[in-house]
Amino acid sequence: IGKPRTILIIDDNAEHRGFLREMLDLLDFIVKEAKSGEEALQVVQETWPDLILVDVFMPGIDGFETTRSIRTLANPAPVSIIAISASPEMQQASLAAGCDDFLVKPIQIDHLFQCLGQYLQLEWKFIGS
Numbered sequence: 001i002g003k004p005r006t007i008l009i010i011d012d013n014a015e016h017r018g019f020l021r022e023m024l025d026l027l028d029f030i031v032k033e034a035k036s037g038e039e040a041l042q043v044v045q046e047t048w049p050d051l052i053l054v055d056v057f058m059p060g061i062d063g064f065e066t067t068r069s070i071r072t073l074a075n076p077a078p079v080s081i082i083a084i085s086a087s088p089e090m091q092q093a094s095l096a097a098g099c100d101d102f103l104v105k106p107i108q109i110d111h112l113f114q115c116l117g118q119y120l121q122l123e124w125k126f127i128g129s
Contacts, residue, residue, distance in 0.1 A: 037061025056085035080119035
């Protein structure tokens with residue numbers, strides 16, 4: 001309950017974007033997608049998201065450079081950026097590039113929910129059967 005939150009998924013892999021979109025759509029988030037760093041920079045200038053999920057390895061502008069570029073854009077609203085990679089050793093480089101957190105692929109749903117709750121200041125309410 002509250003205002004809808006916008007999440008931007010940046011990943012060159014359509015399957016990965018689709019998986020994340022499915023999870024986030026179920027939770028009634030407004031989901032935007034970008035398949036490249038270049039496209040992501042256009043999207044954030046049109047619709048400033050509340051949270052960004054960015055793949056580290058992409059052709060062209062990678063996740064590190066995309067994060068650094070987003071951090072330089074003037075916007076009064078803070079945005080949390082969570083890096084995603086199948087390579088756990090990319091965590092420190094992601095944080096150094098300006099990401100707030102890091103998720104390892106394949107993404108564990110409970111870790112995703114934990115990050116969403118923490119960075120969007122959400123309180124999850126699970127309805128039992």
